[in-house]
C-alpha cells in the first residue's frame with residue numbers, strides 16, 4: 386500500500402496529495418464506508434467534500450472509522466453560494482459536520498453569490514425559475530472573508546473552484562492571499578489548456594473534478610485512452626487519472642465501489658509513471674480533434690467566462 390501517493394507543492398509551501406477521493410453524490414449510507422475503506426485499506430490521504438453535498442457528517446464518520454489520525458488526512462470543503470456573505474457560518478457547519486476543528490483547504494465552490502434570504506437555503510430561485518443571484522455582493526468581499534478564516538486558524542489554505550481567468554482577475558488584484566488551487570472540470574474531453582497555462586503562471590495548482598467524466602461517462606470507452614491503457618496493461622480509468630497527475634493536476638475521482646476506489650488510486654499512480662510523451666500528446670489532442678465535452682454545466686444565469694460553456698438559460 387502506497388500511503389498518500391504523490392504530492393504537489395502549493396504556493397504557500399503546504400503539500401497536497403495528488404489523488405483525492407471525491408464525495409459528490411456519494412449517498413449517506415455509502416459514503417462513510419467508501420471514505421473509511423479509501424483511507425484504511427487503500428492509502429488515500431485526501432478527501433474532497435462540500436457543504437452542498439449534504440453528506441459531510443457521514444464523511445466525518447468514515448474518517449474516524451478509518452482510524453487514520455486527523456493530522457494525516459488532507460480535508461477539503463467548499464463554501465456554498467448562499468453563504469458568500471457569511472463564510473464563517475458555512476465553514477462552522479462544515480467543521481461541526483465533519484467533526485474537526487480545521488480544514489486543510491477551503492474553496493469558494495462557484496463564483497456566484499446566491500440570495501442568502503431567498504426562497505430556498507441552497508438553490509434560491511426567482512419567480513421566473515432562474516437561480517436567484519445576489520448581484521449586489523462582490524466576490525472580492527467573499528475572498529476577504531475567506532482570508533479571515535486562514536488568519537483565525539480555521540483553515541490552512543484557501544482556494545477557488547469553477548473560476549475562469551476572468552473570475553480570478555476579479556479577485557487577484559486585491560487578494561492578500563493568492564488562491565492555492567482552482568478546482569475545475571478537467572479531463573481528456575475538457576482539458577482547458579489555456580486556463581491551465583494561466584493558472585501555472587499564477588502559481589495556482591489545478592484540481593480536476595469529474596476526472597473520469599462523471600456518472601455514465603463516455604471517457605471510459607474512449608478508443609484512444611483504451612488503446613493506451615492496453616499498451617501499458619492498465620485500465621482505461623487509470624490512464625484518464627494518470628494523464629492528469631502526470632501533468633501536475635490533482636485528480637479527484639469519486640467512487641463508492643471498493644474495487645474502483647482501490648484501482649483508481651493505485652492505477653493513477655502507475656499510469657502517471659508509465660505514460661510517455663507520445664501518450665500525453667495524444668490525450669492532450671482529443672478535445673481539439675472533435676471530442677470536446679463538458680458534463681457539469683449548472684444553469685447559472687450569469688456568464689462565468691469559460692470556453693465551451695452552453696448558452697445562458699433564456
Ligand SMILES: NC(=O)C1=CN([C@@H]2O[C@H](COP(=O)(O)OP(=O)(O)OC[C@H]3O[C@@H](n4cnc5c(N)ncnc54)[C@H](OP(=O)(O)O)[C@@H]3O)[C@@H](O)[C@H]2O)C=CC1
Nearest residue numbers: 407408409594595596597598599600622638639640641642
Ligand atoms: N467543484 C465542483 O463544482 C465539483 C466538484 N466535484 C468533485 O469531484 C469529484 C469527482 O467528480 P464526479 O463528478 O463525481 O465524477 P467522476 O469523474 O469521479 O466519476 C464518478 C463516477 O464514475 C464511477 N467510477 C468511479 N471509478 C470508476 C472506475 N474505475 N471505472 C468505472 N466507473 C468508475 C462512479 O461510480 P461508483 O461510485 O458507483 O463506483 C461514478 O458514477 C466529486 O465527487 C466531487 O468531490 C465534482 C463536480 C463538481
Ligand SMILES: O=C[C@H](O)[C@@H](O)[C@@H](O)[C@H](O)C(=O)O
Nearest residue numbers: 409435437494681682683684
Ligand atoms: O460539486 C458539485 C457541483 O458543483 C454541484 O454542486 C453543482 O453542479 C450543483 O449540483 C448545481 O446544480 O449547481
